[in-house]
Amino acid sequence: MKERIKELAGQLEKEFIELSDEIYKNPELGYEEYNSCRLHEEILEKYGFSITKKYLGVDTAFRAEYQSEKKGPTIAFMSEYDALPGIGHGCGHNILGTTSTGSGIILKHLVDDIGGRVVVFGTPAEETSGAKVLFVEKGAFDDVDVALVAHPNMSYNKSGKSLALVAIQFEYKGKPSHAASSPEKGINALDAVINTFNNINALRQQTLPEARIHGVIKDGGKAANIIPDYCMAQFYVRAQTKGYLNELVEKVKRCAEGAALAAGAELTISNYEYPYDNMVTNQTMSDAFSKHLTELGVKNILEPRQSFGSIDAGNVSHVCPAIHPYFDIVGDINVGAHTVEFAESTVKPYAYENMMITIQALVATAVDVIQNKELLVKINEEFKNAEK
């Protein structure tokens, strides 16, 4: 089987590199990835997948499926292809998407023999309000057994955690008044905002160490001589688990409510982006993946990254077993993610060499899941019992 995967990888490598190169040359922001999405759809269609375009009503999303003759588990790969403003593919989603789509195409060549179903999801806008959140909400993963995605990075790192995140917006409505001649007639919405920040700063003493609360004032009033009657602040609240995040969000809301009450302002609370769940890595599947990487000659697979943000694959990991490991595309060069240098690294031979290794390890892991029934039982058991 390993030989067969290697052979297919060799045959398809050129096309995969072309896909990543093309997307690199024409970076598109989240929900505007029309060309990138089309390129993924075209290559998947060429290799026999049936494509649902504009999946779930999202213009730049797709679902590609290949159902083999034989019954078996459903394996999903998640492609991303959004870029960053000003720095193009500084997060490397050109190579990330190609890794997922490429894995799907190679696995498709194998499932007629081994059974199962391959799904490749085109998931826009990971960098902002990620579509995987909507996919999860609408049940896209309900018939998926396992979901895999690997992210380009400065080193190989095992799949780990990410922080759960809620994007929360506070709007305060007060009453305008002349700030000098009749301040007593006004209700100061800016006071409510400032006290919200102060309350939250006090709250920090009572949070778990990994929690993060960071905000900005988007509207702080119009002129110094008018008591501000409308102000708005936006926050991200993050925590290691969804359970603790929910608790913390309630406390943050109370900070805003208390501040609004003190100022006499009216408060409206809403969410300005999708909430991201924390990533719950399926360790059993992660171990299988790391083992394949090692067999493919990768020597230095580091433990999970310790400084982390939030990813929309987290939401997927709450509804089906999932992994989100990192693979090295830069070697010894000193570059960081979300930079122009990182974007440039994604299209160099070293990156593509590692992309092809990662694809082979992802496919080999999927083959394990399909062929080894005990492994899938173990993956599912871990999934059911995992702390979320």
Ligand SMILES: [Zn+2]
């Ligand atoms: Zn990024």
Ligand SMILES: [Zn+2]
């Ligand atoms: Zn990314």
